[in-house]
Amino acid sequence: MSRALQSICIFCETKTISSLTPLRRPTSIVLSPSASSIHPQWSNQTRNVSRLAVKRKPARLDLSPDVAKSHPRKKGGAKDRRGFREGFANNGPWAGMNRTRVNPASLPTANLRAMSQAGDKASAGKSNNKSREPFHALKMQRALSHVPYAKRTAIKQAMSEVESFAQFGLVERVQEAIVPNGLGGMLDAKPTPIQKLAIPALLGERKKRTRSKEVRKQFLLAAETGSGKTLAYMIPTIDALKRQEVEEEEAGEAEKTANKEEEKKTLDLYDLEELEAQEAKLAAGRPRIIILVPTSELVDQVNKTAKAFAHHVKFRARAISTAYSADVIRNSVFNPAGIDMLISTPQLLTSIAQATPGVLSKVTHLIVDEADSLLDKSFEEHTTEIISRTTPSLKQLIMCSATIPRKMDNYLRDHYPDIVRLTTPNLHAIPRRVQLAVVDCDKGSFFCNKNLACADAIWNIGKKASVHDSEDSSYAEGDGIKRVVVFVNERSTVGELATYLQSKGIDATAFTRDTDARAEKDILAEFTQADLPQGSSSAVGGMSKAWQTSGIARKLDNVRVLVTTDIASRGIDTTPVRDVILYDVPNSTIDFIHRLGRTGRMGRRGRGIVLVGKHDRRDVVSEVKHGMFRGQALI
Numbered sequence: 349m350s351r352a353l354q355s356i357c358i359f360c361e362t363k364t365i366s367s368l369t370p371l372r373r374p375t376s377i378v379l380s381p382s383a384s385s386i387h388p389q390w391s392n393q394t395r396n397v398s399r400l401a402v403k404r405k406p407a408r409l410d411l412s413p414d415v416a417k418s419h420p421r422k423k424g425g426a427k428d429r430r431g432f433r434e435g436f437a438n439n440g441p442w443a444g445m446n447r448t449r450v451n452p453a454s455l456p457t458a459n460l461r462a463m464s465q466a467g468d469k470a471s472a473g474k475s476n477n478k479s480r481e482p483f484h485a486l487k488m489q490r491a492l493s494h495v496p497y498a499k500r501t502a503i504k505q506a507m508s509e510v511e512s513f514a515q516f517g518l519v520e521r522v523q524e525a526i527v528p529n530g531l532g533g534m535l536d537a538k539p540t541p542i543q544k545l546a547i548p549a550l551l552g553e554r555k556k557r558t559r560s561k562e563v564r565k566q567f568l569l570a571a572e573t574g575s576g577k578t579l580a581y582m583i584p585t586i587d588a589l590k591r592q593e594v595e596e597e598e599a600g601e602a603e604k605t606a607n608k609e610e611e612k613k614t615l616d617l618y619d620l621e622e623l624e625a626q627e628a629k630l631a632a633g634r635p636r637i638i639i640l641v642p643t644s645e646l647v648d649q650v651n652k653t654a655k656a657f658a659h660h661v662k663f664r665a666r667a668i669s670t671a672y673s674a675d676v677i678r679n680s681v682f683n684p685a686g687i688d689m690l691i692s693t694p695q696l697l698t699s700i701a702q703a704t705p706g707v708l709s710k711v712t713h714l715i716v717d718e719a720d721s722l723l724d725k726s727f728e729e730h731t732t733e734i735i736s737r738t739t740p741s742l743k744q745l746i747m748c749s750a751t752i753p754r755k756m757d758n759y760l761r762d763h764y765p766d767i768v769r770l771t772t773p774n775l776h777a778i779p780r781r782v783q784l785a786v787v788d789c790d791k792g793s794f795f796c797n798k799n800l801a802c803a804d805a806i807w808n809i810g811k812k813a814s815v816h817d818s819e820d821s822s823y824a825e826g827d828g829i830k831r832v833v834v835f836v837n838e839r840s841t842v843g844e845l846a847t848y849l850q851s852k853g854i855d856a857t858a859f860t861r862d863t864d865a866r867a868e869k870d871i872l873a874e875f876t877q878a879d880l881p882q883g884s885s886s887a888v889g890g891m892s893k894a895w896q897t898s899g900i901a902r903k904l905d906n907v908r909v910l911v912t913t914d915i916a917s918r919g920i921d922t923t924p925v926r927d928v929i930l931y932d933v934p935n936s937t938i939d940f941i942h943r944l945g946r947t948g949r950m951g952r953r954g955r956g957i958v959l960v961g962k963h964d965r966r967d968v969v970s971e972v973k974h975g976m977f978r979g980q981a982l983i
């Protein structure tokens with residue numbers, strides 16, 4: 349045979365296979381297309397050699413079969429070579445030689461049966477392994493970063509050492525203001541886990557413990573939704589502000605008086621009043637503390653907390669957002685009385701800083717609240733600009749969030765490798781006190797109508813509330829009105845759904861970015877304050893008024909519903925809300941955490957209801973439910 353093949357080569361005038369021997373196998377044999385037509389007898393010979401790879405020179409317009417493959421398998425790889433070799437060995441002229449696998453046909457039947465049983469067992473073993481680790485829909489998203497178990501245990505230990513706010517060694521006036529001003533006179537108020545971790549660290553205790561020479565400038569505060577992160581960063585920053593004031597007063601008082609005297613004598617151009625006016629002008633628009641938040645609603649909320657402290661502790665806090673007029677913004681930032689704390693959205697502050705570069709020259713504390721949002725695409729540019737502008741004077745940069753996406757985690761590792769990470773053990777877990785129910789809209793009497801399923805769920809909440817009022821203390825809280833927040837994915841659905849719910853006798857209010865700024869405050873107040881004065885609900889936007897005056901016979905009057913998008917899912921302190929309805933399945937676990945985080949805040953119980961339709965990811969919903977039941981982090 350080898351001789352015959354050599355002859356083919358000679359006829360076709362190619363010398364590629366001239367060294368072919370029975371024991372050296374070719375990787376390819378090139379036949380000239382013209383060979384069989386010129387010498388038909390040799391074409392018969394090649395047909396008998398069934399596994400010869402006949403390679404044709406590729407035409408110029410041949411399309412690649414691997415276009416769709418991201419990592420096409422290399423031709424001539426080990427598998428290809430083995431296939432060729434074995435095929436050649438089984439069927440070719442050297443069948444039986446150099447065999448690498450047993451040929452079942454040559455075995456006695458008994459042996460064959462034994463082999464097949466062994467094979468079955470092996471494959472059964474494999475499938476068992478697979479069934480032990482089922483498909484995880486949540487893992488496909490893999491958005492959230494992981495906190496190692498050992499770290500969680502160490503944090504628990506550190507937290508157990510703190511019992512009260514008095515242990516922090518705060519400035520007296522700050523300490524006095526915490527409960528009556530910051531926590532509304534709450535009895536037996538204790539620091540929450542994140543406050544136990546963050547307050548001492550931000551006050552500088554950690555620096556002493558580790559005896560590090562390096563000044564710790566950056567902190568990451570990561571804790572569950574509704575766990576008191578606002579006070580966790582606000583208390584130590586106000587404390588630092590007051591200490592700074594005292595230090596400056598002590599150090600600078602003598603020098604300041606001397607300078608003033610000197611200037612007065614030498615120049616005689618300024619009188620003392622003028623000099624003081626000039627100093628005030630310099631102090632104006634130069635805050636020490638900046639708090640960045642993503643929305644104007646959050647600006648107002650954080651400002652409220654800051655103001656509660658400001659009256660007693662004596663410092664000047666101002667808030668600015670696009671909801672305010674230009675005059676109000678100018679008067680707030682450049683107030684001649686000066687400013688200590690400024691709460692703003694990144695875009696607005698960046699535009700002010702670009703026009704007046706000195707405005708950020710005195711910042712010592714920069715807090716980036718909802719940091720995962722503010723370091724995301726839409727805000728990143730503005731946030732990083734503010735960080736870089738404040739860096740020269742900055743003593744502490746504090747990032748704060750309830751969810752740490754992997755992207756943000758990597759960003760922090762790259763840009764702030766020394767950041768001190770203060771994370772609570774239950775980070776990324778929805779508390780077990782929040783129950784999750786799943787309503788299948790394709791089943792029962794809903795006829796695939798999600799609107800109907802939503803209205804039904806709300807009516808059930810109202811009915812249960814009237815039955816349970818006397819038994820369940822959490823239901824009897826506040827004014828006895830149940831607050832329900834319904835989250836949808838698209839802004840366009842909000843109005844439609846609110847109108848539908850109103851037609852079913854439900855007092856529903858739509859809340860989106862398009863909502864009138866004046867009505868916004870009243871709407872949110874309804875869902876953030878438990879004890880509104882009687883009749884204040886009528887102040888809620890036009891929708892609620894429409895519900896009240898509508899001629900619908902059957903009305904659900906003990907429930908208020910807010911229909912909204914993610915705009916209300918971030919940071920808004922909806923403590924009185926007991927029920928959250930997820931009309932659409934959230935797009936990510938991060939959205940799940942923030943939306944369900946509007947209930948079950950600060951140790952309260954809560955309920956979530958997910959409406960699942962034909963096109964929704966049921967696997968994700970069931971994994972979230974399972975994870976919540978087990979108290980696991982949703983990563």
Ligand SMILES: Nc1ncnc2c1ncn2[C@@H]1O[C@H](COP(=O)(O)OP(=O)(O)OP(=O)(O)O)[C@@H](O)[C@H]1O
Binds near residue numbers: 575918923945
């Ligand atoms: N130590 C405490 N004891 C009791 N209540 C507290 C304590 N600290 C804060 N709170 C209250 O808990 C509620 C939630 O606090 P906050 O809004 O700071 O939560 P958060 O962790 O920032 O939530 P989110 O991640 O949703 O923004 C607020 O009403 C706040 O007044």
